[in-house]
Amino acid sequence: MRVHQPSDHQPTPPFDASAARKLRDALGMGPEHVAYGMRTSFGLPHVTPDLVAAWERRLATPSHGELTALAGVLWCSPGDLIGAPRTLREHRAARGLAAEDVARAVGLELLAYVRMEEADEWRGSERQASALAEVLDLSLADLVTVTGRESKLAEMLRSAVTTRWQAYVRPVGKLLPMERRLVGHTLRALHAEYQGRMVATLTWGAGAAVADADDAGRDFLDRIVDRFWWTVRRDSAY
Incomplete structure (x- = not known):
């Protein structure tokens, strides 16, 4: 199968292949119907059923112009076909x-x-x-x-939960436009959660418990930024 490579210079958005497939199924359309609509209504002669199928199978990604046309055929907004943006x-x-x-x-x-x-x-x-x-x-x-501050935030948060969280209230507060009180409350909560997990795991017994604690600790630290924002949303209007 020959997959068309987008030639336009518009940015390629993060495509939600699952959403596109569900919308097409809900309309009772096959890939051939989608391709036909994109060719005839949006002037994209290169779009074939195989290309539509490739998008849905994550073998290819629609360009900006293709995604706009796909949204038109599927009677939705382009935002409905876009995954969570990161960059x-x-x-x-x-x-x-x-x-x-x-x-x-x-x-x-x-x-x-x-x-x-x-x-x-x-x-x-x-x-x-x-x-x-x-x-x-x-x-x-x-x-x-x-703005490229996530890695620095992650570094500070890992240090805060593994050492003295109080020492990181000011640095995190300078990095983020947040109330100092909220920063302190969130760091205290994360520190308590991390330390509580480690203690609970280690009380299971010796030997394997040490390895389990290491795994639990690494998992928590790997997801520390997501956990931080979850805690902020839970405890404030941010």
Whole structure:
């Protein structure tokens, strides 16, 4: 099967293949019906049933233009076919915005903004980051990710739960635009949860319990950023 490679230069959004398949099934359509609609209604002669099937099997990813046409055929919005975005480019694609729109909104030269997208490295100021969050409708967690602060946050959180959490309230508070009280409350809760899991595992007995504790500890630390945001959402309006 020859899979068409997208030729447009629009960013490729994170495609939700499962959602596309479910929407097609709900409409009682086969891949051949989707392909026909994209060819005749959206002027994409290269789209074949095999290509549609490849998208649904995650063997290929639709380009920005193909995804827009696919949404039209499936009577949904492009956002319904997009998975959770992670990068700056994916967030922009998910909102259907051009690079020029975002660059203008945050006060950056277009070329400078495009280079940030290509390198997946945000180099704007705090004021520009706030404008970015507004134009792309980013949550605080998303903003931390796209501005490259997630790895630093993870490092601080791992240290906070394994040592003295009080020492990291100020550094985490400087990294994130959050109330210091909320930061402290969240770090205390994570520290208690981590230490409680380790103690509970070790009380099972010697030998295998040590290995189990190590596994439980690594798993908790690997997911520390997600656990942090879950705790924040649970205990506040963030």
